[in-house]
Every structure is written in C-alpha cells, then in structure tokens.
Amino acid sequence: MSLLRMRGIGKSFLGGRVLTGVDLDAEAGQVHAVVGENGAGKSTLMKILAGVHAPDEGTIEIDGTTVVFGHPLDAQRSGVAIIYQEFNLLPDRSVAENVFLGREPVRRGLVDRAKMEAETDRLLAGLGETSFGGRDAVRRLSVAQQQVVEIVKALSVDARIIVMDEPTASLAEHEVELLYALIRRLQERDIAILYISHRLREVFDLSQQVTVLKDGARVTTTATSGVGPAELVRLMVGRELSDYFPPRATADEAGEVLLGVRGGGNGKLSGIDLDLRAGQITGVAGLQGSGRTELAKAIFGAEPFTSGEMTPCRPRTVRQAVAAGIGLVTEDRKSEGLALRQSVRDNALLVARTSAARTPAGRASRGGVRALLETVRLSPPDPDKEVRYLSGGNQQKVVLAKWMTVGPRVLLFDEPTRGVDVGAKAAIHDLMRQLAREGMAIMMISSELPELIGMSDRILVMRDGRIAGELSPGASEETIMHLAASEEAA
Structure with missing residues (x-):
C-alpha cells in the first residue's frame, strides 16, 4: 500500500x-x-x-x-x-x-x-x-x-x-x-x-x-x-x-567584434582575453567560484577591470557600461533584476528611466511597451500586472524586455533559464538566438551543460579566474568538465 x-x-x-x-x-x-x-x-x-x-x-x-x-x-x-x-x-x-x-x-x-x-x-x-x-x-x-x-x-x-x-x-x-x-x-x-x-x-x-x-x-x-x-x-x-535548442549560427554569421578584452584583471580575474562578435553566442563554462559571474560583472562595470584593455571602452561603472551598449541579465532576477511589486511596464522601463542610454523611438510609450512584451513572447502581455505574480519564465522575459527597451549591442546572460520550466526555456533560447541573428553579441553563462552545449557557437571554460581554454560548438560534457577541473588547464 x-x-x-x-x-x-x-x-x-x-x-x-x-x-x-x-x-x-x-x-x-x-x-x-x-x-x-x-x-x-x-x-x-x-x-x-x-x-x-x-x-x-x-x-x-x-x-x-x-x-x-x-x-x-x-x-x-x-x-x-x-x-x-x-x-x-x-x-x-x-x-x-x-x-x-x-x-x-x-x-x-x-x-x-x-x-x-x-x-x-x-x-x-x-x-x-x-x-x-x-x-x-x-x-x-x-x-x-x-x-x-x-x-x-x-x-x-x-x-x-x-x-x-x-x-x-x-x-x-x-x-x-x-x-x-x-x-x-x-x-x-x-x-x-x-x-x-x-x-x-x-x-x-x-x-x-x-x-x-x-x-x-x-x-x-x-x-x-x-x-x-x-x-x-x-x-x-x-x-x-x-x-529544444534552435540551430547554431554558421561560421559566416559571426560578424565584427563588438566587445574585446585584452589582459583584463581586477583581483578576482587575471589575464582575460576574449572577443564577443555580432551574431554569435559565446558560452562560458566553469565550476562554482571559477570566475564566471565575476567576468560578467567586470564587463558590465559592476566589479570593473582594474587592469588590461577593453573595447569599445573599459567601463568603471554600470552606467558607463549601459551607455556603451552593454546589458546584463543577472542570475538572480528577483533580487537584482526586477522590482517585484511594480508593474510589468515599470520594470520594462527600468533601464531606460535610470540610465543615460538612448531609448529607441516609441518603445517607452504604452503601445511600444506592449509591442515589446509581445516580441519577447510574454503571455499574456499585460503591462499593468505586478511582476511578482508572473511565473519564473515570464519574469525572465520581462528582464529581457527591460534591456530591449534600450537596444544593447552586447548582452550578457548569467544563468538565463534558472528556475524556468522546459517550455519557457525553449522560448528564451529562441529569443537569444533571434537577438544574435539580428546582430547582437551574446555571452551566456550556464551551469547546465546541455544548455551550454546546445546554445553556444563557441565555449570558453574558466578556472581560478582565468580562461582555461576554448572549445568548439558541440563539445562533450566530459571535455568541458576536464578543462574546468584539471590542474593542467590552469
């Protein structure tokens, strides 16, 4: 029984x-x-x-x-x-x-x-x-x-x-x-x-x-x-x-370098060299504490690089990064990405209202926000609903809409589908690939290796605050974990 x-x-x-x-x-x-x-x-x-x-x-x-x-x-x-x-x-x-x-x-x-x-x-x-x-x-x-x-x-x-x-x-x-x-x-x-x-x-x-x-x-x-x-x-x-995963970009779909780092360091990171290209999704793998999130925060100016070079600029603040066309979808959307007791519309306009970034014409209007919510496939696209009442997947789509309002050229995703159901994951993956095809450069950090392998056009593996190596798309989980954990990779 x-x-x-x-x-x-x-x-x-x-x-x-x-x-x-x-x-x-x-x-x-x-x-x-x-x-x-x-x-x-x-x-x-x-x-x-x-x-x-x-x-x-x-x-x-x-x-x-x-x-x-x-x-x-x-x-x-x-x-x-x-x-x-x-x-x-x-x-x-x-x-x-x-x-x-x-x-x-x-x-x-x-x-x-x-x-x-x-x-x-x-x-x-x-x-x-x-x-x-x-x-x-x-x-x-x-x-x-x-x-x-x-x-x-x-x-x-x-x-x-x-x-x-x-x-x-x-x-x-x-x-x-x-x-x-x-x-x-x-x-x-x-x-x-x-x-x-x-x-x-x-x-x-x-x-x-x-x-x-x-x-x-x-x-x-x-x-x-x-x-x-x-x-x-x-x-x-x-x-x-x-x-489950949209088709990867082909080699000729990768465009110009929109963001480059040479010798970047800040106490938690050292010797960072990377290029983020238009039309390409760059995956970042690594064990907890390897420096993945720290890399995103350094690029975004939250914990800025103190040494090395970064183009088009090396932001010392988040405001400077946003003005330079860089956005960050944080791993903790509830405490860092959203104002839960505010409406969907107010959240979608958070970046536009609090930064010097230029908002594309029409996107801040009521109709423009609704159209934006439909673009990110928010269901239903109700601008007046408080964000706290949305599912995890729809909350993540609001975070994405927040950045689409100011049209970044480079978008960093830290655990983009954490706590999101499989249907919403597929929708977010499709949106990420669509943004890349429209010319955005995307960097994606993920602890889920199937997601990392399925979505990335190239994979960077981090260890001890450094990039331990780069892998081709479709690399095996064993290869990624060996590079992430091997002492020889340091």
Whole structure:
C-alpha cells in the first residue's frame, strides 16, 4: 500500500480550472518527481497536500486513512512537510529557534534553550551535518546549509512525506551533490519525497517514479527508468527534444567584434582575453567560484577591470557600461533584476528611466511597451500586472524586455533559464538566438551543460579566474568538465 494516495484532486480559483482529476501516489523510501511546465498545476497540487488549499474534489489518504486538511498544521500533524523554493526562515534567529519555532520546549515556565539546541544538534548529526549547530545564526549560513535547516525542521515534526520544490534552484554545483546525499539519507529512513524540478538531470538522477502534469491534468505516471529525456519533454510540452535548442549560427554569421578584452584583471580575474562578435553566442563554462559571474560583472562595470584593455571602452561603472551598449541579465532576477511589486511596464522601463542610454523611438510609450512584451513572447502581455505574480519564465522575459527597451549591442546572460520550466526555456533560447541573428553579441553563462552545449557557437571554460581554454560548438560534457577541473588547464 502506498504511503500517500491522492485521488481525483480538482481545484478552481475564481472560476478558472487549475486541477482536474489528478491522481498521485508516493511510496515510503522513494523519490517521486512531479514535472511539467509552469502553470501545469504542480504547486497547487502540493499546496493541497500541505493543507494550504482545500481541494474542490478528490480524496487524500495517508497510510490507508482518509485525511482532510483545513490548515497546514493539520498536514504537519499527519506527517507532511513542504520545503518551498523560497525558504521560510528567520535570519536573525538561531538554527534551533527556527527548527522549533512555535513548538519551543519549556522548563519551569521558560524556553529550554539547552534542550532545543541539543535536539537540533542530534537531528543535524543524523543527516551527517557537522559544519554548523543549533546555536548558529541562520543569517551566517550558506544557502545549502539553510536548506539543511528546512529539512531538519521537517524531521523535527516526524515528517514521513517531504515535498521539495525546486530544491537546487539557488545551490552551487558542489552543493547539489550534498543535497543528493541528504535525499538518499532520507530515503534510508523510509521517508517519501515528492520532488519538483525543471532540471531533467536531477529527475533522472534521483527519482524512481515520475508524474507528468499538463494543463492541470495528469498525463502519465511511470517508472523513471522506463522513460527517456526526449519522451519526458514531449509529454510536458508537446515538442521533441531535438527541437529544444534552435540551430547554431554558421561560421559566416559571426560578424565584427563588438566587445574585446585584452589582459583584463581586477583581483578576482587575471589575464582575460576574449572577443564577443555580432551574431554569435559565446558560452562560458566553469565550476562554482571559477570566475564566471565575476567576468560578467567586470564587463558590465559592476566589479570593473582594474587592469588590461577593453573595447569599445573599459567601463568603471554600470552606467558607463549601459551607455556603451552593454546589458546584463543577472542570475538572480528577483533580487537584482526586477522590482517585484511594480508593474510589468515599470520594470520594462527600468533601464531606460535610470540610465543615460538612448531609448529607441516609441518603445517607452504604452503601445511600444506592449509591442515589446509581445516580441519577447510574454503571455499574456499585460503591462499593468505586478511582476511578482508572473511565473519564473515570464519574469525572465520581462528582464529581457527591460534591456530591449534600450537596444544593447552586447548582452550578457548569467544563468538565463534558472528556475524556468522546459517550455519557457525553449522560448528564451529562441529569443537569444533571434537577438544574435539580428546582430547582437551574446555571452551566456550556464551551469547546465546541455544548455551550454546546445546554445553556444563557441565555449570558453574558466578556472581560478582565468580562461582555461576554448572549445568548439558541440563539445562533450566530459571535455568541458576536464578543462574546468584539471590542474593542467590552469
């Protein structure tokens, strides 16, 4: 018997159907992946399981007993915990205070801090985590360590079913392996894990079962070993994996050098030599800490080069870079790329309003912004909607529209499809290739090697703040990783 059985789950909001007759099982000690495009119904289904929403139709059984959740605490008491992509932690409190928030043990009328910290340390040790303890302030922890705290919170209430929503979205590459190890320890404890991710590699690395949702309905549930990446993409978005990346540029499509660096350095980078050409997408690979993001920030004037030469200019500030026709799509769109509580239109005009860059005629008008949103395939192209209510893919399209307003000649992308579903990824890839064909020079940093290989016309590999080498398009993952990690490449 399955630990969890959800049958015929249906849900509507304001008359709009979000889920229709969805079935989902979870077995003790297994990872069950739930995949689909943004809007497929994954988050709503998980929030119903977590007691955030009540289903309009359907039943939930845990250990063969029908349960009804009127509040998240009801789900918690039944052994269900959910770890959201945005952590629910109080940064100025200790790890132990976060783990036992609202459930603090009391001794003689006072909070028993010693017991709380000792129990937190015991739970951490059970996961093999010894780098921090119950007394440490959450603010001082890395993102990966904060994720461990969320898992410990779940274990502290004896969770038997844990939902993980995009758990690697903010993790560095080496931290992903640590999460894999934690998940395997949870499986050894017979905990069922429902794993939501847009990264297909993680689905195939971790899960034993996979359920595909599309338009609020279940398409299929199958053993992960019985389906390949191409078939999974087809089930999610209705297109073949061979169509996932647009055709690369041909050799004669690469035009003039729009940006060149010779001997660039700034303390984090040294000896940087590169050319970005019109019509070409230059991919940048490398391990975490190799200098990839630092390279983009140096070119963009956020952490400027202090030595070497750069043409057409070596910007000392972001304003100078924008004026020179250079744009940067940052890896963290929510904190660095968007004003979440402002409208789509205001976000699209952020660069135009705050820089000396010249805005092409008509683009700042209401009609011009709407046309721009249609160009970047924002759906629906509603200029008055607050950005925080958009999906990750549509938020990224607004960031792109923000730069299109001022028409840069060089556009730097840092993790362009992080936290974006497979359908939106394909749309963003198509837009990037279209911009290149229109004469823009693009530099793309990505931790997803299939994306890097599929999109790049040439690949630069970084290591220890230097460019370790250049590879031809279509280079293998093994070749890229060898160059990124090999001491000989330094």
